[in-house]
Amino acid sequence: MNREILENVLNNMTGYEKILSDFACKSSEAIKLKTDKIDIRPAYFKDIDRIIHSLSYTRYIDKTQVYSFVDNDHITHRVLHVQLVSKIARTIGRALGLNEDLIEAIALGHDVGHSPFGHKGEKFLDNICRRENIGYFCHNAQSVRVLKDIEDVVITVQTLDGILAHNGEFLQNKYRPNRTKTKEDFLEELSRVMNIENYNKKILPMTLEACVVRLSDVIAYIGRDIEDALVVGSIKREDIPENVTKVLGNNNSEIVNTLILDVIDQSFGKDYLCFSEEVFNSLLELKKWSILNIYESKEATINEEILEICFNKLFEIYLDKLSKLDYKNKIQIKEDDTTSDTVLYEFINERSSKYLEETDIKRIVIDYMAGQTDKFFLKECGYHIEGFDLNDK
Numbered sequence: 001m002n003r004e005i006l007e008n009v010l011n012n013m014t015g016y017e018k019i020l021s022d023f024a025c026k027s028s029e030a031i032k033l034k035t036d037k038i039d040i041r042p043a044y045f046k047d048i049d050r051i052i053h054s055l056s057y058t059r060y061i062d063k064t065q066v067y068s069f070v071d072n073d074h075i076t077h078r079v080l081h082v083q084l085v086s087k088i089a090r091t092i093g094r095a096l097g098l099n100e101d102l103i104e105a106i107a108l109g110h111d112v113g114h115s116p117f118g119h120k121g122e123k124f125l126d127n128i129c130r131r132e133n134i135g136y137f138c139h140n141a142q143s144v145r146v147l148k149d150i151e152d153v154v155i156t157v158q159t160l161d162g163i164l165a166h167n168g169e170f171l172q173n174k175y176r177p178n179r180t181k182t183k184e185d186f187l188e189e190l191s192r193v194m195n196i197e198n199y200n201k202k203i204l205p206m207t208l209e210a211c212v213v214r215l216s217d218v219i220a221y222i223g224r225d226i227e228d229a230l231v232v233g234s235i236k237r238e239d240i241p242e243n244v245t246k247v248l249g250n251n252n253s254e255i256v257n258t259l260i261l262d263v264i265d266q267s268f269g270k271d272y273l274c275f276s277e278e279v280f281n282s283l284l285e286l287k288k289w290s291i292l293n294i295y296e297s298k299e300a301t302i303n304e305e306i307l308e309i310c311f312n313k314l315f316e317i318y319l320d321k322l323s324k325l326d327y328k329n330k331i332q333i334k335e336d337d338t339t340s341d342t343v344l345y346e347f348i349n350e351r352s353s354k355y356l357e358e359t360d361i362k363r364i365v366i367d368y369m370a371g372q373t374d375k376f377f378l379k380e381c382g383y384h385i386e387g388f389d390l391n392d393k
Contacts, residue, residue, distance in 0.1 A: 113142025
């Protein structure tokens, strides 16, 4: 590329950052864990490209959100959820003068480590990790591991840190970043989340952009899950507490609009994010009500007992298979082998020698299971577990 054109292109790619807020995280501040090739893309813009081209991003398409066994194509899947988070977060970020590239990268990557069957699957994998004394399983830490260690993608620390700290399940009324956090601090936090119980609840992101995504995760699911619950019959719209609907609204559109406008109004020109007291208290009440009436409903917990049995059985089966192989070297796969074992073996063969040497065999199995889609998981149950038929359960 002509040098003059290149300079103009580079200026166009980052020129908008000159008008960003003083609290925004600029591309020039990006931290890398590994050296990276320089091209025309700013660092966080490049993160977006690498995330959406990752294999784990592709598998969003068949990972469910709340309702896993509903025959309705309009029910939210993980792939739609991350797009909703991205759009909401970029709306707030643009209004506050923050870096939309960093926001989008965090939003699109924040759930790539989510297990099949949503938080049910996350709970089952965490129980296995605890039982096997290999730490804990948290989908936010797993999302970082997927990009950093499993797929070995070069992503900035700011994006990985935002993914680690997104914690949309834990509500708070003030989101202030830890701006003094270093690369070393981030790596230490990642280790602690995986090895110290409930440490997941203690971490704060290093950028205000990550705070926006963390808050937007809540905004994206709290109203959308209501609409899904109405479709499957878990609730009726008149069931939503009246004192909540008076403040937030009684449908997803109104709830999202109220929460976005409130956080912009309360946070403009500040180095933190917050809701007004009235809106935050209503959001808390709605979350508590949703846990009882949506997330613990019979429609959301259907087949939970048999799924837990299947998670445990598949873990034992995979562990037994790998234990009998020299998996740290290439596993030989027969050309005519069309069994599902080939997927496991290919997963192992595609990993780096560093990953295989440094990762406990039980954690490798957890990584493999966490990456499965709902459909593939059920297919594996049918192949490996004798007599498995979910329709009979």
